[in-house]
Amino acid sequence: MKKKGVFQPAIALMNRLRYVQKFSLISFIFFLPIGLLMYLLLTEVQSRSDFTEKEIFGNAYLRPLRKIWTDVPNLKLASQNCTDVKSFQINQAKNSQLESQIDRNFQELQAIDDKYGRFLKTAERLQATQQIWAEIKTIRTQQGACDLEKQNKIYNRLIEQVQSLRSHVGDTSNLILDPDLDTYYLMDATLLKLPAIQSTIFDTKLIIHKAAKTQNLSLSQRGDIIALLGNIRDTKEELKRNMETAFQNNPQQNLRLKLIQPVNKFTEEIDKITAQADLLLDTKFTPELNYSLLQLEQITQQTVGLWETLIQEQDLLLQNRINGFVSRQINMSIFVILILIIVAYLYIGFYLGVRQTVLKLSDASKQMVEGNITERVELENRDELADVVKSFNNVAAALVVANKEITQLYQKLEVENVRMSAELEVTSRLQEMILPKEKELSEIPGLDIAGYMKPADEVGGDYYDVLHHNGRVKFGIGDVTGHGLESGVLMIMVQTAVRTLQEINETDPKRFLDIINRTIYRNVQRMQSDKNLTLSLLDYEHGKLRITGQHEEMIIVRQNGQVERFDTIDLGFPIGLESDITDFIGYVDVELEVGDFFVLYTDGITEAENMQGEQYGIEKLIEVLQANSRRSAHQIRHAVVQDVRQFIGEQKVFDDMTLVIIKQKSEAKTLVGVNTDN
């Protein structure tokens, strides 16, 4: 649980984002370091490339510089004759040519400086160099006596300045920092060794030139030459060793092939010259000085030749290096971009896959809601969502089963319902059939009778009857507890029992009700029913009414409108509740005059409720009866029913309603009955 707590913020955040946002967020965070690394990598490679490019600029600068480095000393050498006016004039043309050449060299140099000067920061030094050259040119135009010492000083200054400029270029162009051994030693040759050799050769030339005038080599001159030659030999040895190192450390191993011959040739030529140093040790030996000068001139040219070859190779290697960097940058970028495309592709695939699944599920659930339970949802999904789909399918399958069950149950219910309706309908018809017919009632002489029964459900539990037999009329009114089928059946039983007893002419009220009670009681016991009923019986004969049994109060309304109420509490007991009720049975006798009427009803009328929960009440009933007392039984009945209906209004009807109005309409004392039995 602790683990889950740690991830709670992440879970909360992720849950709030839609997939596109999730992807974007993660990608963004993830690619920040990658982007940074790529940037650093690319700029790193770029800076190395720029480093090398500067070296190439440096080499470009060195080329004209090298020409100046060759030509200026030649001019210096040529101007050693300035004291000799004749030879000076002979060489005037040649020297002018040389001067122009040097001018062109400086122009070339200026052009290069314009291009690369700001990278190499050479402006100042170049200017200084140009100034000195300008000075030399001025001196040369001066005719007349030349100050050789002064001249040489200026030339030396120029040569120093050029050296300083070259050295500076070597520094600022990163040439002296070259990281690869092969190019480094090439640079060492072109920037340092070869110019040094060239310079030393020139110094030797100078001495021999001087000695050539007298055709005599002094001891000190000899010593100087030997030293210089020794210097050249040492430098040459170093150069050779360095070249060997360069060849060995050339990754492509083709440098040796290209350069081994020129380098060897050069070292051989140098050896030839420097070998003469040994010869010079013999003071008696004097070489052919003019020939020596020629040799030195030759070797100078060979030095220049080697220089050009080496710097060309160097430039090639430098360019290859840059190309390598560029291709590395491109390759890295292509690789990363490819990866990004693949990632994006997979992300999109992921998203589309999820969306597909979600849409399908959404669709299927919509269909389910609308009631069309679909088949399983099939997807090629194999990830966690597949579990969701599985669960969904399980739910769908369960629903299909449940739906089937429900449909079956529903059908069963419908069948049941139809059956029950039929049963109720049958019983309701039976009940209706049992009730006294209008025709019957109208045939009873001397009495105006109107009956009304309205069950609360299809089948009611109220009972009333009017039985005409042997000149006597028996009225019954009762209320079975509850209503519905069982109550209705009990009511029919009571009706039959009463009719039976009347047929056998049972006149004793106590016995009558006792038998009814025992009959019903034992039937109810057998039926294991909880029902019982109130029952009042009224026997009418010749205007006399005997009331027995317990039910609601019986109401008599006299002709003059006076009302008499008869409590039946002490006249009986509920039927079917106790096995023996004889002790409770009593009777009351009443006389009826013409115009009097009595009312039988059940509590469905007096206890009818309106929306406010008030009961209709017996008082209200009596009011209506009194108001309509002069009218016919049917009219009185109608008035009461209307009034009760109005009172109930919108309220639900809780109980069955029964109402019987019996009016004495004529002298009934002479009753020649319609009945045949007597």
Add this chain to the structure above:
Amino acid sequence: MEIKGDNYAVWFDNANETVNFTGSLRLGGMEEYAPILKLMSSAANETSNSLIVNLQHLEFLNSSGISMLSKFVIEMRKQKSEGLKIVGSNLIPWQGKSLKNLQRLMPNLILVLQ
């Protein structure tokens, strides 16, 4: 013990050994009245002397309900050890008539109509 419905409440006051009824009872048949009958029976078992049934605030009781009360009284009559007192109200129409019947079912039932 307590039974509550939309319009009525029946509960046993242990201290006063009284089952109280309030409201209006219109349940449909003996099955629906069974829980109340059960409450009254177990209340009767818990009282040492007589159980008091207070109907003074029962505004209405339908025929099935009166039938249920009758059954209860018959049951109480059979268990001769128990005494029973029923308190009703004269102001409530159905009580005047029906409660008298209860006394007939059980002669030593004490009926008080206030």
